[in-house]
Amino acid sequence: MEIMNLIVFLAIGALAGWLAGQIMKGRGFGVIGNMVVGIVGAVLGGFLFGLLGITTGGLLGAIIMATIGAVILLFLINRINRT
Numbered sequence: 001m002e003i004m005n006l007i008v009f010l011a012i013g014a015l016a017g018w019l020a021g022q023i024m025k026g027r028g029f030g031v032i033g034n035m036v037v038g039i040v041g042a043v044l045g046g047f048l049f050g051l052l053g054i055t056t057g058g059l060l061g062a063i064i065m066a067t068i069g070a071v072i073l074l075f076l077i078n079r080i081n082r083t
Contacts, residue, residue, distance in 0.1 A: 017038020034074075038070045
């Protein structure tokens with residue numbers, strides 16, 4: 001992986017984490033925590049979309065996919081923390 005691809009991946013993950021924190025009001029982990037969740041959520045979103053056979057194109061598609069993954073991850077973390 002080239003350094004530019006890594007930087008873009010991290011930036012998309014950070015943006016997705018911030019968006020997921022905004023979508024899941026009151027269920028985030030602060031700015032830095034949401035960015036980390038977004039990066040992990042980007043990987044999760046890519047995995048889930050691949051399993052479902054859904055492809056996304058371009059920067060906007062990657063942001064949407066990562067945001068969906070981050071929202072799912074925040075939801076799961078909050079479910080685990082409740083018990």
